Amino acid sequence: MTALGFLYPGHFAEDDYPRIEQLLGGDIRVDLVHTDSGEGAHRADALRRTGEPERLAAGVDELRRAGVETVVWASTGGSFVYGWEGARDQVRALAQLAGMPASSTSFAFVHAVRELGAGRVAVGATYPAAVTSLFTDFLRAGGVEVTGVRAAGTATAAEAGAWGEEDVLTLARAADDPDAQAVLLPDTALHTAGYVPLLEKALSKPVLTANQVTVWEALRLTDRRVNAPELGSLFTREPVVQV
Template identity: 45%
Template sequence: MTRRIAMLYPGHSAEDDYPVLAERLGVDLPVTHTWEGPTLHDVESLRALGTDDQLHPAAAAAGAADTVMWACTSGSFVYGWDGARAQADRLAVAAGVPASSTSLAFAAALARLAIDRVAVAATYPADVAAAFTDFLGGAGVAVTALTSHDIPSGEDAGRVGDAGVRELARSVDRAGADALLLPDTALRTARLIDELEDELGTTVLTANQVTAWQGMVLAGVEAPDTGPGRLFRG
């Protein structure tokens, strides 16, 4: 039976990454939208995206699932390391199945690969990107270099095409880092990960990729080595 991993996703931007990943991974990744307004990249707005009042009804609306993922990086890391874990714990209780978030998925993926030094190419404004750096520090991961591109919303990030994603990935100094992180679920990256790893010569972890991977881990599904990137081959 195909495992069903519910994706709770704010707004409308790059949710079409999930059918691409589902086909490649052999799982069902249905998307339930948690938020219909703009997904602005400021701390107050991002915290509003990740409240229990937003997430728990969406988990109920998603229906039966083996696991539930809060598919939003910034809507989890703005709560800090402890806050993001508490957010996921409450979501699991509400959903009645294991739950996590994209931020926690990044931390889990880095632990799986034994990587503790990363470069980050962020779509976010500087203060939001700094909050992601602080979150990673809580997981014992050092950020060796960070670029902040000040894209004002998830909708704007969703309009970044393949060429823009490639440019974003190239924008950060990768010296001293063992992986490159692209932390916005509003970026379409699923079809580009293998290409970027080949070009840049490093592990590339993207938000929608790690979210799907962590959902599979929590569901007890063995991730196929045909999945995108070294994360699935490591």
């Protein structure tokens, strides 16, 4: 049994995780611990508070007692708002505290893009434009070219968490760019686990979503590879680059 640990802020799209666990099948367990999301606002200052060390530390002991092998901070906004170096420091501190390999959703996106060999991507974010630009800055710092951006402008994670299939599909289509080799949907508050095949069929290219790449990142840290077509191209392709 491979046990994967996740620190998830608040209660928005956490039901994506048991769904992904089911789709992975076999001997993989997903353990989720909720952290304090504060006001859940899509503002840089609020997102920074979400990722403060004491908020993350509060859930680490529970994951350690559960016997997980790795821990991923399941928040895109709560990591990329610190910038590349700040997010790296955040992950290093988390790994040291947990005593196991650690990462975050923001780094998961960069690693997943490299895995697919997709040098150019489009971004469809639920966030306001100012916050979305911080995510695209993060991607560029990781060597990813961003060819198109769509910022939906939701004010809170709760608002994004209420979106359904058609809302997600509309965002992905609006974000897509002919030059992009993949489309990224970066909010872990957005339900996407059941929509990836639909999104990829509609856009005719890989689609990377926040909760999908977060679980993939945890598997990467444990050197596990799982073929799960219902989770999209990321879970079916042979690796392009090992990171």
